[in-house]
Amino acid sequence: MDTNKSTQAFAALSQATRLDVFRLLVKAGEDGLLAGEIGEKLQVKQNTMSANLSVLLNAGLVKNKREGRTIRYYADMEGVTAMLSFLLEDCCGGQPQLCQPFIQQITCSTDNCNDA
Amino acid sequence: MDTNKSTQAFAALSQATRLDVFRLLVKAGEDGLLAGEIGEKLQVKQNTMSANLSVLLNAGLVKNKREGRTIRYYADMEGVTAMLSFLLEDCCGGQPQLCQPFIQQITCSTDNCNDA
DNA sequence: TCCATATATCATGAATAATTGATATATTTG
DNA sequence: CAAATATATCAATTATTCATGATATATGGA
Structure with a gap:
């Protein structure tokens, strides 16, 4: 990962529709969504959604898989990780205590996870 | 946190200079940077840097504190957390196993932290 | 108070990105 | 192969963002 690839990923999430799409895919998990x-859930025109999905794909934040004439999209957690x-x-290297509370909240250790 | 505030934060990180600034501040930790x-480290003109710092500030990703005639900036980890x-x-709610590897890598449990 | 230093704001031109109608491509079905 | 369905690409307009010169504000020191 470098600065360019990283800014591309943040840019992909900097627009409301695409952020909504990504969050839907995160919630959908392994099942993904067509x-x-x-497009139907978010009430976005077909070509606009296609363009937005393409931006997320190019940014490495989602993956897809053709299923017949439909295409299923998934959140790409490896991309997010990178x-x-x-x-x-x-962050943690120098001052671990600065990062601890942050990590607590993001990870499954608090309330955003039930059994991990 | 809502979609608007969140896209604002991602937009702030979607430009190379601002991403570089934020990463510098993360590394600087509690000491922050003037x-x-x-501006000097990143070789960016004064007014351009000022504008970029202002974007990060408005996005809730950095904080600052005046010190005499200089101003010290810090990464705002609470903003990042939000x-x-x-x-x-x-993410974890439905399919915890999907998120585990991701969390492992971000958190101090692996190699990006020495003692936390 | 006057000057120097550090940072912020304003106005503008240039570059980028977003939306959308029209159309193209890929796949399935008859 | 023709029609139907699902998605992608193209072209054009509009909107947003960026960098920067000029200038303003804030603080400290003489």
Whole structure:
């Protein structure tokens, strides 16, 4: 991961529709969602949604898989990991106590996870 | 945290100079950095850097504190937490195993931290 | 108070990105 | 192969963002 790839990922999440799409895919988990389903849920025109999905894809934040004539999209957690690792690089190195509360809240240790 | 506030934060990180600034501040930890120091390190003109710092500030990703005639900037980890919690909301809820590897890598449990 | 230093704001031109109608491509079905 | 369905690409307009010169504000020191 480098600065360019990372800014591309943040840019992909900097627009309301795409952020909504990504969050839907995060919630959908392994099941993913069909491109058409996403457009319908978010009430976005077909070509606009296609363009937005393409931005997320190019940014490495989502993956897809053709299923017949439909295409299923998934959140790409490895892409998110790469982006965030770059963003937070060396955070803990110098002053661990600064990062602890942050990590507590993001991870499954608090309320956003039931059994992990 | 809502979609608007969150897209604002991602937009702030979607430009190379601002991403570089934020990463510098993450590494700087509690010591922070003076506005001038940041501009010098990154070789960015004074007014351009000022504008970029202002974007990060408005996005809730950095804080600052005046010290005489200089101003010291810090990464705001609470802001980052809010942004990421919103992004990853309900990720673990449905399919915890999907998120585990991601969390392992971001947190201090692996190699990006020495003693936390 | 006057000057120097550090940072912020304003106005503007240039570059980028977003939306959308029209159209193209890929897949399935008859 | 023709029609139907799902998604992608193209072209054009509009909107947003960026960098920067000029200038303003804030603080400290003589």
